[in-house]
Amino acid sequence: MSTQEKWFRFGKNLSPKRQRGLTVASFMLPLILWSAISYVPFIWHPEVRISEVGDTIYFDVDDRIDIETFQLENQNMVEAGSVPMVGERVNPVYFPAPHEVTKALYSAFVTEPRRDGEPWFHESVAHSVRVVFWGFILSSIFGVPVGILCGVFNTFSKLTEPFVEFFRYFPAPVFGALAVAILGINDAPKVAIIFIGTFFQQVLVIANTTRTVDFSLVEAAQTLGAKPGRLLFKVVIPSVLPKLYMDMRILLGWAWTYLIVAEVVGTSTGISWFINQQAKYRMFENVYAAILVLGFIGLGTDMILGAIGRQLFAWEDGRRSAFSRLFRKTKPVAAEA
């Protein structure tokens, strides 16, 4: 089978083995490219890091200079009879190698802040997570019910959605100055930015998803005697819950993208503050490490939520969830027409 299987078949899935292989490759290919550029000298390495200065008066040990400058200066010094510089070809400081970033993923967490009172890296990360969490929770507390009501009742939809549709075109960051003026310089304006960035999209997305409810289920429930309250809570919401859950995962991703904007509003905090600090110190491996940490938190959260969702909504493909398997035994049943 594996030798016969074609790689490109329209609309068909590959074997699970190949799918897993490609998933690994999607991470390995960028890593291989990065390693090649970092470790193979002739691919890029446009600079020279000086290890011995010789007789030059212009440069110091560990300076990084363009390779052309290095060659020109050495040529001049050789012609003048001076001792030339010695150095090795390197990539620019803003392009650290994989092993340096890997090391930074650990060292960033254990390196003491440069100044008293500044947060450790893990404190910065926690700060960021906290801001996103509150922004997203507050947005959801209002956005999800409003969205569902808009999806169910035309009155709500027509009263709410036209304005929301208009408001969502204001980029959330433009409210930064206002948020600071109203809410002060601490976390409140940051949470507000994430709220504004999420809420208006959320109402529209949730409303649209709610509208996809299979209306024949609602009709069936009506003929079983269900009144509007029960229709909403026992039919519409359970029916669209898997899709709403998926929406929430996507919206959480959007909330993350507003984080970096939110964190520079008022006093700079969190991972953005850390990234800006490290860039000032030219500790670019820490910058990459911080960016990667953002990615890991995002992807990790989404994978956990995805796994929980597969258990919560096992009924979609007629499976019993792991939760319920813990408590109940299913009778073995033979298939029947």
Add this chain to the structure above:
Amino acid sequence: MMDVPNKLNLPSYKEQAPDVKARLDELKQQPVVIEVEKLVKEFPTEEGVRRILDQVSFNVHKREFMSIIGPSGCGKSTVIRMMACLEDITDGVILVDGSPVSEPGADRGMVFQKYTLFPWLTVMKNVMFGLEISGKSKFDAEREALQWLDIVGLEPYADLYPAQLSGGMQQRVAIARALANKPKVLLMDEPFGALDAQTRAKMQAYLLQIWEKIDITIIFITHDLDEAVYLSDRVLVLEANPGRVRELVEIPVSHPRSPDQFLSPEFLTTKIHLEELIHPSAEESQDEFEVVKMAATGVG
């Protein structure tokens, strides 16, 4: 038009054997459960108001099995959906046990062509849905749900989810779910339309069994004439554009029904008559060809 049945020496569909006549007379003595009076359905279109149903009136008696057939566009589904109050009534009135209906309710249970089991609930919880609304305790609801699942032969499947069942099984659960509410009438809107021929035949037999076992009035929409004749006491034939009652046909086939009767003279003559009512404008020769072919092969 009528010489085709004569060629085949079929009796008129109006000839009823004594047992059939007695049964139908008795049925007509039963109280009227559903009274449809001058029902009108219109809806606005770009060209103006379109009338789907025009002055449709008929009565359904207690314990009756009535099918409604008609060419496509005759509004047969609209009639049954108006009974369930899933469509607004433009004019006219529908009385259930003498009271006009105005909103959907458990007294008019419905089974749809689409599978409408709640996919997030087990089979058992689906059947319990209406029972819990009616205020029954969880214990009573469970006990009654199991009884109804037993009647449709699906008790062993109580803990499965709808996605684990075949289409026929899902429709049996849907029937159990509707019947569990003890409705005054069971409305069935082409309930077997999505099933394959074999499953459909099985489901027809199941439905007749259930109908004989319990005290229920059924209104059944179908476009399958065999199904209509096989299941019904009477068949209401609608015509299209706009939908009007063309004829209320009493089925002269004796009870209990069985698939053997598909080829009996009274079955065939009724079916031929229904066919003519539904396609009155078709060419005679075409009719004759169809009829002879049907009679020769025994299928429609």
